[in-house]
Amino acid sequence: MSKLIKKRFDIAVTQANGSFSKTFDLDKNITHVKGVLLSSDKDDLLYFRGTQKIEINKEEVFPENFESKLLLSGIGVAPNQRYYDIGSVPAGNGTVKIEYKDNPDGRTQYAPYRVSLYLLCQAD
Amino acid sequence: MKQQVAVQTLRITRKEEVRYFSLRLPLGVSRIIGIETGLRLLEQDFIVPYITPNNQFILPQSTIAGTLKLQSPGNSNLFYIKEVVKSDASLMQGDFSFTYFTVNYKDQNAPPDFISRNYNAPVSYWKPSPWTHNRLTEEESISFEPSSRIINGLYTDEYGKAMCRDCPYVVSVYIWYETAECKTN
Numbered sequence: 373m374s375k376l377i378k379k380r381f382d383i384a385v386t387q388a389n390g391s392f393s394k395t396f397d398l399d400k401n402i403t404h405v406k407g408v409l410l411s412s413d414k415d416d417l418l419y420f421r422g423t424q425k426i427e428i429n430k431e432e433v434f435p436e437n438f439e440s441k442l443l444l445s446g447i448g449v450a451p452n453q454r455y456y457d458i459g460s461v462p463a464g465n466g467t468v469k470i471e472y473k474d475n476p477d478g479r480t481q482y483a484p485y486r487v488s489l490y491l492l493c494q495a496d
Numbered sequence: 497m498k499q500q501v502a503v504q505t506l507r508i509t510r511k512e513e514v515r516y517f518s519l520r521l522p523l524g525v526s527r528i529i530g531i532e533t534g535l536r537l538l539e540q541d542f543i544v545p546y547i548t549p550n551n552q553f554i555l556p557q558s559t560i561a562g563t564l565k566l567q568s569p570g571n572s573n574l575f576y577i578k579e580v581v582k583s584d585a586s587l588m589q590g591d592f593s594f595t596y597f598t599v600n601y602k603d604q605n606a607p608p609d610f611i612s613r614n615y616n617a618p619v620s621y622w623k624p625s626p627w628t629h630n631r632l633t634e635e636e637s638i639s640f641e642p643s644s645r646i647i648n649g650l651y652t653d654e655y656g657k658a659m660c661r662d663c664p665y666v667v668s669v670y671i672w673y674e675t676a677e678c679k680t681n
Contacts, residue, residue: 415625415627415628416625416627418627419625419626419627420536420537421536432500434501435501435502435503436503437503437505437668438501438503438670439534439536439668441534441626441627441633442532442534442633442670443633444627444630444633445630445632445633446626446627446628446629446630446631447628447629448628448629448630448631449630449631449632453632454632456633459499475536475666476538477536477537477538478537478538478539478540478541479537479540479541
Protein backbone atom coordinates (compact mmCIF):
# COMPACT_ATOMS: atom_id res chain seq x y z
CA MET A 373 0.00 0.00 0.00
CA SER A 374 1.45 3.37 -1.01
CA LYS A 375 1.89 6.17 1.48
CA LEU A 376 2.89 9.82 1.33
CA ILE A 377 6.11 10.86 3.01
CA LYS A 378 7.97 14.16 3.22
CA LYS A 379 11.70 14.55 2.66
CA ARG A 380 13.86 17.51 3.50
CA PHE A 381 17.21 18.46 1.99
CA ASP A 382 19.29 21.49 2.96
CA ILE A 383 21.65 23.78 1.09
CA ALA A 384 23.87 26.32 2.83
CA VAL A 385 24.16 29.59 0.92
CA THR A 386 27.52 30.83 2.04
CA GLN A 387 28.36 33.42 -0.58
CA ALA A 388 26.47 36.33 -2.08
CA ASN A 389 25.79 36.06 -5.80
CA GLY A 390 26.97 32.45 -5.78
CA SER A 391 25.67 29.23 -7.29
CA PHE A 392 25.22 26.11 -5.19
CA SER A 393 24.57 22.74 -6.72
CA LYS A 394 23.68 19.67 -4.75
CA THR A 395 22.43 16.21 -5.58
CA PHE A 396 20.36 14.18 -3.15
CA ASP A 397 19.24 10.58 -3.18
CA LEU A 398 15.72 9.56 -2.36
CA ASP A 399 14.86 6.41 -0.46
CA LYS A 400 14.67 3.26 -2.56
CA ASN A 401 10.98 2.74 -1.82
CA ILE A 402 9.95 6.15 -3.19
CA THR A 403 8.22 5.78 -6.55
CA HIS A 404 6.92 9.26 -7.36
CA VAL A 405 7.45 12.87 -6.32
CA LYS A 406 4.21 14.80 -6.11
CA GLY A 407 5.02 18.15 -4.55
CA VAL A 408 7.84 20.63 -3.98
CA LEU A 409 8.25 23.29 -1.31
CA LEU A 410 11.07 25.68 -0.51
CA SER A 411 11.76 27.23 2.85
CA SER A 412 14.60 29.01 4.60
CA ASP A 413 15.81 30.28 7.95
CA LYS A 414 15.83 33.76 6.37
CA ASP A 415 12.65 33.86 4.35
CA ASP A 416 13.17 37.36 3.01
CA LEU A 417 16.51 36.44 1.41
CA LEU A 418 15.05 33.35 -0.21
CA TYR A 419 12.01 35.29 -1.39
CA PHE A 420 13.82 38.19 -3.00
CA ARG A 421 17.16 36.68 -4.01
CA GLY A 422 16.66 33.03 -4.87
CA THR A 423 16.37 31.28 -8.20
CA GLN A 424 16.88 27.59 -8.82
CA LYS A 425 16.74 24.72 -11.22
CA ILE A 426 15.38 21.39 -9.99
CA GLU A 427 15.81 18.03 -11.68
CA ILE A 428 14.24 14.79 -10.59
CA ASN A 429 15.59 11.60 -12.16
CA LYS A 430 17.53 13.83 -14.64
CA GLU A 431 14.25 15.35 -15.79
CA GLU A 432 14.02 19.11 -15.49
CA VAL A 433 11.02 19.98 -13.35
CA PHE A 434 11.83 23.67 -12.85
CA PRO A 435 14.19 25.39 -15.29
CA GLU A 436 17.11 27.67 -14.58
CA ASN A 437 16.15 31.15 -13.31
CA PHE A 438 12.88 29.91 -11.85
CA GLU A 439 12.34 32.18 -8.87
CA SER A 440 12.21 30.67 -5.41
CA LYS A 441 9.38 32.97 -4.38
CA LEU A 442 7.07 30.97 -6.62
CA LEU A 443 7.74 27.84 -4.54
CA LEU A 444 7.42 29.47 -1.12
CA SER A 445 4.28 29.18 0.96
CA GLY A 446 3.48 31.63 3.71
CA ILE A 447 1.33 31.14 6.77
CA GLY A 448 -1.61 32.46 4.77
CA VAL A 449 -1.70 29.12 2.97
CA ALA A 450 -3.40 26.14 4.56
CA PRO A 451 -0.77 23.62 5.78
CA ASN A 452 -2.17 20.89 3.60
CA GLN A 453 -1.86 23.01 0.45
CA ARG A 454 1.68 24.31 0.85
CA TYR A 455 3.41 21.94 -1.54
CA TYR A 456 3.63 23.02 -5.17
CA ASP A 457 1.81 20.33 -7.09
CA ILE A 458 4.03 18.89 -9.84
CA GLY A 459 1.71 16.05 -10.71
CA SER A 460 3.32 12.66 -10.29
CA VAL A 461 6.95 12.68 -11.43
CA PRO A 462 8.53 9.20 -11.41
CA ALA A 463 11.44 9.04 -8.98
CA GLY A 464 13.36 6.71 -11.31
CA ASN A 465 16.91 6.40 -10.03
CA GLY A 466 15.98 8.56 -7.04
CA THR A 467 18.34 11.46 -7.69
CA VAL A 468 17.18 14.99 -7.03
CA LYS A 469 19.45 17.77 -8.21
CA ILE A 470 19.02 21.39 -7.25
CA GLU A 471 21.10 24.27 -8.59
CA TYR A 472 20.39 27.24 -6.37
CA LYS A 473 21.58 30.72 -7.28
CA ASP A 474 21.69 33.74 -5.02
CA ASN A 475 20.98 36.98 -6.90
CA PRO A 476 21.50 40.42 -5.35
CA ASP A 477 18.28 42.34 -4.79
CA GLY A 478 17.94 45.94 -3.70
CA ARG A 479 15.48 45.11 -0.95
CA THR A 480 17.77 42.79 1.03
CA GLN A 481 21.21 42.70 2.61
CA TYR A 482 23.07 39.42 2.19
CA ALA A 483 23.78 37.19 5.17
CA PRO A 484 24.53 33.45 5.09
CA TYR A 485 21.31 31.48 5.03
CA ARG A 486 19.92 28.01 4.62
CA VAL A 487 17.62 26.83 1.86
CA SER A 488 15.49 23.79 2.59
CA LEU A 489 13.94 21.75 -0.18
CA TYR A 490 10.92 19.73 0.89
CA LEU A 491 9.55 16.98 -1.31
CA LEU A 492 6.18 15.29 -1.01
CA CYS A 493 6.84 11.73 -2.10
CA GLN A 494 4.81 8.65 -2.73
CA ALA A 495 6.38 5.48 -1.38
CA ASP A 496 5.52 1.81 -1.58
CA MET B 497 -0.13 15.42 -21.28
CA LYS B 498 2.87 16.90 -19.55
CA GLN B 499 3.28 20.39 -18.13
CA GLN B 500 6.49 22.36 -18.42
CA VAL B 501 7.61 25.93 -18.03
CA ALA B 502 9.81 28.24 -20.10
CA VAL B 503 11.54 31.23 -18.53
CA GLN B 504 12.49 34.54 -20.12
CA THR B 505 14.38 37.12 -18.07
CA LEU B 506 14.51 40.79 -19.08
CA ARG B 507 16.94 43.28 -17.62
CA ILE B 508 15.38 46.74 -17.56
CA THR B 509 17.84 49.54 -16.94
CA ARG B 510 16.38 52.72 -18.42
CA LYS B 511 13.33 54.81 -17.67
CA GLU B 512 10.37 53.99 -19.95
CA GLU B 513 12.39 51.27 -21.60
CA VAL B 514 10.57 49.15 -24.16
CA ARG B 515 11.86 45.62 -24.67
CA TYR B 516 10.89 43.21 -27.41
CA PHE B 517 11.71 39.56 -26.95
CA SER B 518 11.06 36.24 -28.62
CA LEU B 519 10.80 32.93 -26.88
CA ARG B 520 10.99 29.63 -28.72
CA LEU B 521 8.92 26.87 -27.23
CA PRO B 522 10.02 23.25 -27.68
CA LEU B 523 8.50 20.87 -30.20
CA GLY B 524 5.20 19.29 -29.34
CA VAL B 525 3.65 22.18 -27.44
CA SER B 526 -0.08 21.80 -27.71
CA ARG B 527 -1.35 24.54 -25.43
CA ILE B 528 -0.17 27.40 -23.24
CA ILE B 529 -1.81 26.93 -19.88
CA GLY B 530 -0.47 29.66 -17.63
CA ILE B 531 1.64 32.77 -17.23
CA GLU B 532 3.59 33.94 -14.17
CA THR B 533 5.84 36.92 -13.64
CA GLY B 534 8.48 37.83 -11.08
CA LEU B 535 10.55 40.90 -10.37
CA ARG B 536 13.95 41.51 -8.78
CA LEU B 537 15.23 44.99 -8.00
CA LEU B 538 18.85 45.80 -8.78
CA GLU B 539 19.06 48.77 -6.46
CA GLN B 540 17.77 49.69 -3.03
CA ASP B 541 14.02 50.06 -2.74
CA PHE B 542 13.01 53.41 -1.31
CA ILE B 543 9.27 52.95 -1.43
CA VAL B 544 8.09 51.44 1.84
CA PRO B 545 4.33 51.03 2.32
CA TYR B 546 3.37 53.19 5.25
CA ILE B 547 0.10 52.78 7.11
CA THR B 548 -1.37 55.66 9.08
CA PRO B 549 -4.62 55.86 11.05
CA ASN B 550 -6.19 57.64 8.11
CA ASN B 551 -5.47 55.10 5.41
CA GLN B 552 -5.53 51.93 7.47
CA PHE B 553 -8.80 50.76 5.92
CA ILE B 554 -8.09 52.00 2.43
CA LEU B 555 -6.63 49.67 -0.15
CA PRO B 556 -3.30 51.20 -1.14
CA GLN B 557 -2.28 51.08 -4.75
CA SER B 558 0.44 48.60 -5.61
CA THR B 559 3.37 49.99 -7.57
CA ILE B 560 3.27 48.88 -11.18
CA ALA B 561 6.62 47.91 -12.64
CA GLY B 562 5.55 47.62 -16.25
CA THR B 563 3.19 46.19 -18.83
CA LEU B 564 3.74 42.82 -20.42
CA LYS B 565 2.14 41.83 -23.72
CA LEU B 566 2.46 38.45 -25.41
CA GLN B 567 1.60 37.52 -28.97
CA SER B 568 1.96 34.44 -31.09
CA PRO B 569 2.87 34.98 -34.75
CA GLY B 570 0.06 33.87 -37.00
CA ASN B 571 -2.55 34.70 -34.45
CA SER B 572 -3.88 38.15 -35.17
CA ASN B 573 -4.17 39.45 -31.65
CA LEU B 574 -2.32 39.61 -28.39
CA PHE B 575 -3.25 36.68 -26.21
CA TYR B 576 -2.02 38.01 -22.89
CA ILE B 577 -1.60 41.43 -21.30
CA LYS B 578 -0.62 41.99 -17.69
CA GLU B 579 0.54 44.80 -15.49
CA VAL B 580 3.54 43.47 -13.59
CA VAL B 581 3.31 44.63 -9.99
CA LYS B 582 6.45 45.42 -7.99
CA SER B 583 4.98 44.37 -4.67
CA ASP B 584 1.54 43.86 -3.20
CA ALA B 585 0.76 46.90 -1.08
CA SER B 586 -2.43 45.38 0.34
CA LEU B 587 -0.91 42.49 2.24
CA MET B 588 -1.90 43.85 5.63
CA GLN B 589 -5.52 44.48 4.71
CA GLY B 590 -7.78 42.44 6.94
CA ASP B 591 -4.92 41.62 9.29
CA PHE B 592 -5.93 43.41 12.46
CA SER B 593 -2.83 42.27 14.35
CA PHE B 594 -0.95 44.84 12.30
CA THR B 595 -1.68 48.30 13.69
CA TYR B 596 0.21 51.53 13.45
CA PHE B 597 0.33 51.68 17.26
CA THR B 598 2.45 48.60 17.60
CA VAL B 599 4.65 48.66 14.54
CA ASN B 600 5.12 51.90 12.76
CA TYR B 601 6.11 54.25 15.55
CA LYS B 602 9.70 53.15 15.10
CA ASP B 603 9.51 53.59 11.37
CA GLN B 604 12.00 56.20 10.29
CA ASN B 605 9.53 57.50 7.74
CA ALA B 606 6.92 58.23 10.41
CA PRO B 607 6.35 61.90 11.26
CA PRO B 608 8.05 63.06 14.52
CA ASP B 609 4.81 63.90 16.34
CA PHE B 610 3.50 60.44 15.52
CA ILE B 611 6.60 58.86 17.06
CA SER B 612 6.41 60.95 20.22
CA ARG B 613 2.71 60.21 20.73
CA ASN B 614 3.19 56.46 20.45
CA TYR B 615 6.66 56.01 21.87
CA ASN B 616 5.51 53.99 24.86
CA ALA B 617 3.19 51.75 22.90
CA PRO B 618 3.92 48.00 22.97
CA VAL B 619 6.23 46.77 20.28
CA SER B 620 5.24 44.16 17.74
CA TYR B 621 7.73 42.95 15.18
CA TRP B 622 5.09 40.99 13.36
CA LYS B 623 5.18 42.94 10.16
CA PRO B 624 3.30 41.57 7.16
CA SER B 625 5.64 40.44 4.42
CA PRO B 626 5.05 38.65 1.15
CA TRP B 627 6.79 35.52 2.38
CA THR B 628 4.39 35.24 5.32
CA HIS B 629 1.12 36.71 4.07
CA ASN B 630 1.13 35.63 0.44
CA ARG B 631 -1.60 33.40 -0.84
CA LEU B 632 -0.76 30.16 -2.61
CA THR B 633 1.46 31.07 -5.56
CA GLU B 634 0.03 29.68 -8.74
CA GLU B 635 0.30 30.69 -12.33
CA GLU B 636 -2.47 32.70 -13.93
CA SER B 637 -4.43 30.16 -15.92
CA ILE B 638 -4.98 30.76 -19.60
CA SER B 639 -5.81 28.41 -22.43
CA PHE B 640 -4.24 29.27 -25.75
CA GLU B 641 -3.20 27.12 -28.67
CA PRO B 642 -0.30 28.85 -30.41
CA SER B 643 -0.07 28.52 -34.16
CA SER B 644 3.71 28.83 -33.95
CA ARG B 645 6.46 27.79 -31.54
CA ILE B 646 7.61 31.40 -31.27
CA ILE B 647 6.11 33.68 -28.66
CA ASN B 648 6.73 37.39 -29.13
CA GLY B 649 6.69 39.66 -26.12
CA LEU B 650 6.71 43.36 -25.44
CA TYR B 651 7.55 44.82 -22.06
CA THR B 652 7.14 48.53 -21.30
CA ASP B 653 8.64 50.05 -18.17
CA GLU B 654 6.30 52.03 -15.91
CA TYR B 655 8.31 52.03 -12.68
CA GLY B 656 11.11 54.26 -13.96
CA LYS B 657 8.52 56.53 -15.50
CA ALA B 658 6.73 56.89 -12.16
CA MET B 659 10.02 57.47 -10.32
CA CYS B 660 11.29 59.90 -13.02
CA ARG B 661 14.69 58.20 -13.17
CA ASP B 662 16.38 54.98 -14.27
CA CYS B 663 15.39 52.14 -11.93
CA PRO B 664 17.19 48.92 -12.87
CA TYR B 665 15.42 45.64 -12.27
CA VAL B 666 14.98 42.19 -13.74
CA VAL B 667 11.62 40.85 -14.85
CA SER B 668 11.06 37.11 -15.24
CA VAL B 669 8.29 35.81 -17.45
CA TYR B 670 7.21 32.20 -16.97
CA ILE B 671 5.17 30.51 -19.66
CA TRP B 672 3.60 27.22 -18.64
CA TYR B 673 2.70 24.93 -21.51
CA GLU B 674 1.37 21.48 -22.14
CA THR B 675 3.07 18.96 -24.38
CA ALA B 676 1.70 15.75 -25.75
CA GLU B 677 4.02 13.05 -24.47
CA CYS B 678 5.29 10.66 -27.11
CA LYS B 679 4.14 7.13 -26.47
CA THR B 680 6.28 4.33 -27.84
CA ASN B 681 5.11 0.78 -27.91
